[in-house]
Amino acid sequence: MTGEWRRAPGGLRPAGTALRAARALAAALALTLALTACQGATGSTGPEKAPDGGPQLADVTPVTDPKALVGGSTALLTDATISTPATPPHPTLPVTLTDMQGTEVTVTDTSRILALDVYGSTTRIVYELGLGANLVGRDASSSFPEVAGLPLVTQSGHDLNAEAILALAPTLIITDTSLGPWDVVLQMRDAGIAVVVVDSERSLANTGSLINEVATAVGLPAEGAALAERVTTQIDAKVAQIAAVAPVAAADKLRIVFLYVRGQAGVYYMFGTDSGADSLVKALGGIDVATEIGWSGMRPVSDEGLISAQPDVVLVMSDGLDSAGGVDGLLESIPALAQTPAGERRRIVDMDDSEILSFGPGTAGVLDALAVALYAPQNHAPQDPS
Template structure:
């Protein structure tokens, strides 16, 4: 085991809020767009553990390419994730917010982006960046700012709070639909369908879910052609959540979403291998014993500890193979674990940094 005891989710959320874990109000680091050769055209190394040094994974297309607005059938009544029946009669002014920015990205992906009137701090893709913020101090909801935008429907989940702000919206007779907070490779289609159902566009939801799941399946198939077939040569990867300002250092393991990401990348999730469920504080001795070849981190998390040199001062990190070879792979906070419309592109960008760093930009 990599630590003693699992921190309650509510406590972890509080730490995240205090640490201000969101992506900044700035463009993602690195080049935007541009054609890239398919992964299958890359020449994979005989052993991807031979690479050294840090790398940043950058999306080939950082924006959401939205289709025209789909047909709708309103009013619609849905039963949300909490079992609450919600009737939506008007989608002319939409707000969608969660910890990862996935819900707003999904609304844009369905073709309703021109109806979104505000954003959370993690909704940072170019088409949404000029929208007014409804969060402050990281991911804390501001009920007054939300109500000032006169939303006709709100989509959210339980990853963002305080919950009193959500209750205040309901008291103001704003329809609030609470979606499933679980984010993994396998939940992409289900979340899309849930958002689409709440907006009275189930056919568009089915179409987008089918497309995204197909893209993910195809990308995973490409990755299998560049990742080592020999299990002994699979990259041993750990996802570390770093927030240096608050001294927060966590391992993400089974059920966190990071496990499904690492598996789709053809790697071995050493946290899950060691029995970590969800998110746990780093245990230095067990981290060293796990011997990760690569450490995945969020870009702002890495910056918060002072970059690679600072990350190497986190207890246990410098003594791992990843630490010895400075093998850190970072990606924008609002992208790496969002599991929304960008999922296939996230896999592509990360696979390039893992198996062909020279082709990652």
């Protein structure tokens, strides 16, 4: 996400595209959590999440014409295991840095960390740096098993709860501008807590720099550089592997659109340029049709826009697809979708809400799972080498 920055209490805040996109995604995901809570209150939890353990791209045979595929697919991670250092690292403190707002922050204690953002990226990074034991709470998007038992400090989806945060007595808060209210962040600074604001953009291009920002904040720059290099190398290798199986000619490439869906509330957004989904689609060897028709950030779906885009595949979050009543419900809710190749062939690819746009250390695995769902959905086991 790009955009201008404006002066605000406590430093600089993003304006324009960056702030609108961050707010739109935060609002959309806040609605996700609110609706999930409502479902739980009525005793309806929906189908159980499919287990991890899908095949790897290296173990399947991609189809020759992915545009001819019919039917939906679910992208499943092959391995959701989170790697951590064999021995806990020792942060070098104090560290003084200038965060993404231009605010100078001195970090003296990392014994009690809160890493908070709408994507769940920063918590995952802190954990993979080896400081998982130092995490004292989590945001709603940080739901991987290793931290799922930590107290939530967000309410109504993704609103920061000042009382819940203060009750955990954090010594360091790492966050970005995707969560609010901003007054809560300023309140934490006024309470004497070190608050480091990192980049709110999430894309494949800046995953390494985000890791380095978080690592610098916790006094582990060398460890962060190593993790960033490993993750970036894995992403680059996975993108190259996908490119080797994806169609080369523009006319043969999958035309892909990412839709954010919450059927109960009639919420349908199409993600375009600077939403993060655009970089995901490009890495998968596809054409981001929302960007092609000039859509920027996240905007409500329009019949005209969807028909103009003519996607071959629709990417969605799994809970979102379920909220619309599955593929049939989605086609009924968005009649214009039936006038696209994706609707005609029912090519809806879904992935777990907390994984598909996480943009962190697990990104290579996300790309692999999505590539299998796009190019080899009929393969569920390694091919016989004979």
